[in-house]
Amino acid sequence: MINRKTLLELGWILPSIAIPVGMLVAVIVSAFGMNIGVPSQAGTIQPAAIDTTPPFDQPGVLRQVGPNQYEVALIGQVWSFNPRELRVPAGAEVHFVATSRDVIHGLHIEGTNVNVMLIPGRITRQRAVFREPGQYRFVCHEYCGIGHHTMYGTVIVEER
Numbered sequence: 001m002i003n004r005k006t007l008l009e010l011g012w013i014l015p016s017i018a019i020p021v022g023m024l025v026a027v028i029v030s031a032f033g034m035n036i037g038v039p040s041q042a043g044t045i046q047p048a049a050i051d052t053t054p055p056f057d058q059p060g061v062l063r064q065v066g067p068n069q070y071e072v073a074l075i076g077q078v079w080s081f082n083p084r085e086l087r088v089p090a091g092a093e094v095h096f097v098a099t100s101r102d103v104i105h106g107l108h109i110e111g112t113n114v115n116v117m118l119i120p121g122r123i124t125r126q127r128a129v130f131r132e133p134g135q136y137r138f139v140c141h142e143y144c145g146i147g148h149h150t151m152y153g154t155v156i157v158e159e160r
């Protein structure tokens with residue numbers, strides 16, 4: 001017969017098993033079922049050699065890598081983004097390859113899953129799909145000095 005004390009202990013023990021199991025399931029479902037993951041550390045680069053190292057020697061130039069899929073290089077620097085404006089067709093899947101020229105910056109594109117740090121010497125990759133035509137602002141979200149608030153730009157998604 002289960003007495004009151006045993007019930008009370010079970011009331012603590014069962015949730016302490018169920019919660020980590022639930023979290024593990026959530027991680028597995030989001031990683032493998034929904035393809036959500038942290039942005040990759042996609043290589044290193046000499047910040048001084050950015051202007052001569054592909055793809056950063058042509059920032060903002062869309063390179064088609066598949067049907068309505070593009071790759072574009074983006075550089076954060078005090079206190080602007082290069083490019084400041086990017087035009088893509090509606091429905092485009094854009095692979096951003098990004099880095100910083102000087103100090104740590106951030107890149108957040110509104111309405112997308114792009115929310116990454118740009119670290120000097122490191123290359124960051126993140127992809128986003130722009131389904132609806134319109135303007136998507138992007139901003140630096142790491143405080144990077146006196147002109148931090150002027151670091152922004154726009155992705156313009158055009159009708160096909």
Ligand code: CUA
Nearest residue numbers: 105140142144
């Ligand atoms: Cu760059 Cu804040």
